[in-house]
């Protein structure tokens with residue numbers, strides 16, 4: 001029969017379809033739908049494929065962009081990062097802009113309050129360097145103290161993470177029990193040839209696998225997240241305490257921090273420690289991180305197996321009967337006893353390893369810091385020797401730890417893997433082999449009389465497999481619990497390190513130092529300066545600078561130094577500087593010039609007497625040290641961060657005018673603009689770095705500036721202009737220098753010298769002594785002076801220079817410079833004279849002459 005194909009679906013439905021048989025009608029509809037689908041699929045599929053391909057290409061391009069552009073060099077980010085942070089109106093907190101995965105994430109930082117530090121002080125008494133390390137009472141005390149910092153609140157993020165972590169630990173234990181039971185059922189169904197039961201069991205097996213794997217991953221994730229949260233808390237706390245206005249970072253660097261307990265071995269070197277050597281980086285980076293990792297892992301390593309043991313034991317107790325349960329506990333007790341006996345002092349070893357790593361790291365840091373100097377002196381070989389020695393000490397220690405671990409590991413494995421398994425077999429066999437001894441063998445044997453032999457075997461197999469799995473899990477849990485003894489010991493080592501850092505910083509922050517007895521070697525009448533007895537008064541805020549009866553003493557750093565006491569450089573200094581009294585401090589090397597600046601800046605204590613000065617910073621006192629300091633950041637960041645600059649209404653035009661005053665106007669264009677970020681200490685020359693320092697001074701316009709040899713690398717013409725400009729800005733100069741040419745910018749002269757001998761500084765030389773040194777010429781001129789004290793008796797002498805002679809001094813100075821220039825040419829003229837003489841005599845003249 002011929003089949004007429006209808007032209008439309010409606011006509012088909014109305015006419016033809018009704019005439020067709022049901023099977024034909026069905027075939028036709030299927031063919032029609034297939035045709036429609038066949039027509040539509042290619043269209044959709046091609047657009048889907050195209051979209052997919054486009055997305056893939058876009059993703060690839062984005063990935064490539066991220067790979068080539070580090071977060072710091074994308075133009076958009078660079079623009080945004082001009083603001084390193086946004087200050088908040090409260091004055092304390094700020095929002096840091098942190099580049100992260102190609103974006104800027106904002107992190108609000110609120111400074112730790114001083115009240116919190118005060119409330120924690122009692123929890124951090126200084127650590128006795130002879131303290132025995134290990135899991136002892138002291139360890140728990142230290143841990144509680146450190147945890148107060150790591151867990152600042154019971155309802156905070158860390159507590160939430162801990163609860164969540166505990167939930168997953170519990171879930172994993174419950175799932176383990178379920179898996180053990182299921183395991184038994186599957187084997188039972190297999191033994192009794194129950195295919196349906198077996199397949200059902202297998203299905204459940206996969207169902208359980210999903211939450212089990214998820215739980216395991218979550219446990220690992222939460223453990224790491226918890227460790228990071230603890231580390232963040234500790235790090236912020238330490239940063240705020242380390243880098244605060246009390247200059248704890250400087251004092252720690254001087255070696256004034258409390259010491260860490262070290263192994264007391266014969267010939268170990270008197271217990272000098274890293275804290276006393278002033279290296280905080282190992283403590284703050286590695287030790288804090290290890291402590292947090294170890295603590296978070298320990299919670300999982302102890303919490304989970306402990307939970308496992310409780311649950312598995314209770315599960316097994318029902319199956320093994322009372323005798324088996326007693327046996328189980330006897331086994332735990334015996335294992336714990338054996339492992340306690342076999343555990344070496346892991347805590348002490350961990351602390352020693354951290355200390356040795358710190359020493360090695362400090363050596364590497366020094367080379368990085370002083371690389372140029374080391375290279376000029378060709379000191380690489382020597383530094384390598386020092387570094388290798390430090391590394392070898394570390395490697396030898398680590399090797400010793402490895403060796404110690406061999407017998408311990410063997411004991412641990414033997415006890416936990418083999419002894420426990422053997423004990424497990426014995427316990428399981430009890431109710432089976434001696435039914436009279438064991439009251440019950442669980443559901444498998446309870447209805448033994450009513451089931452056939454096959455069923456009995458199947459039930460026993462189920463019981464055996466479940467119990468064996470539980471026992472294996474129990475052995476694993478027990479093993480981890482016992483291993484965690486070693487982890488706990490190691491944690492005690494890290495805890496002692498973190499505690500030492502915190503207690504040390506707390507002590508420095510509160511100026512608490514251990515009291516040292518007066519050394520017997522000190523002569524009668526010679527003052528003994530101990531950091532525990534600092535009696536000087538310091539008043540910050542007055543409009544003048546004053547040192548009254550203040551001894552200039554260099555503090556003795558470190559444990560060994562403290563016993564010697566500080567060194568007195570100047571017995572008692574009296575100096576008052578009012579606004580406009582520009583004072584130049586001179587004296588031989590090592591006499592204590594910079595030490596005066598350190599005491600005024602409060603880097604060193606005012607041991608006795610009175611020190612008064614305006615506050616530090618803008619409008620107050622500004623210090624420019626010998627070595628210029630250039631922070632990491634953009635060129636603009638140097639006087640102030642961009643955020644601070646904006647908030648003070650300062651402009652780039654102002655910065656440029658300041659740079660012109662220090663003859664650095666070329667810098668922004670040379671370095672690629674104000675936003676360029678570089679390691680400025682490597683990029684700028686010595687003189688440029690010092691001029692940058694002066695630029696900062698002009699930017700901040702303090703009322704007093706203590707300048708310590710801060711222009712020694714600047715040419716004297718530019719130096720002069722800068723000093724003049726500083727004075728024009730109304731800054732009173734207290735300058736420490738060896739350059740007599742600077743005298744003309746000052747109206748007072750503080751001369752330092754050895755009180756026992758009449759020292760000959762360039763400025764007090766007699767004319768005869770200075771015939772070959774023109775710098776001494778300054779004193780050849782009769783400058784009117786009013787000396788305050790005889791230099792030889794006091795070690796210092798303050799002279800007021802007659803202000804009316806200032807102009808005259810300048811003239812003389814120009815003359816000196818001119819004569820110095822002419823004298824510099826003398827050698828050349830002498831050579832020329834020699835040549836002319838030889839020529840006249842008809843002698844042969846050397847080519848090079």
Ligand SMILES: Nc1ncnc2c1ncn2[C@@H]1O[C@H](COP(=O)(O)OP(=O)(O)OP(=O)(O)O)[C@@H](O)[C@H]1O
Pocket residue numbers: 254554555556557569587588589590591592593594595596
């Ligand atoms: N950090 C320190 N710890 C202990 N003693 C120090 C410390 N710094 C310096 N001293 C001691 O103080 C003495 C004076 O040092 P200071 O830096 O004040 O000398 P100076 O007069 O500025 O010398 P120079 O002209 O060489 O710069 C030094 O000889 C040194 O013995």
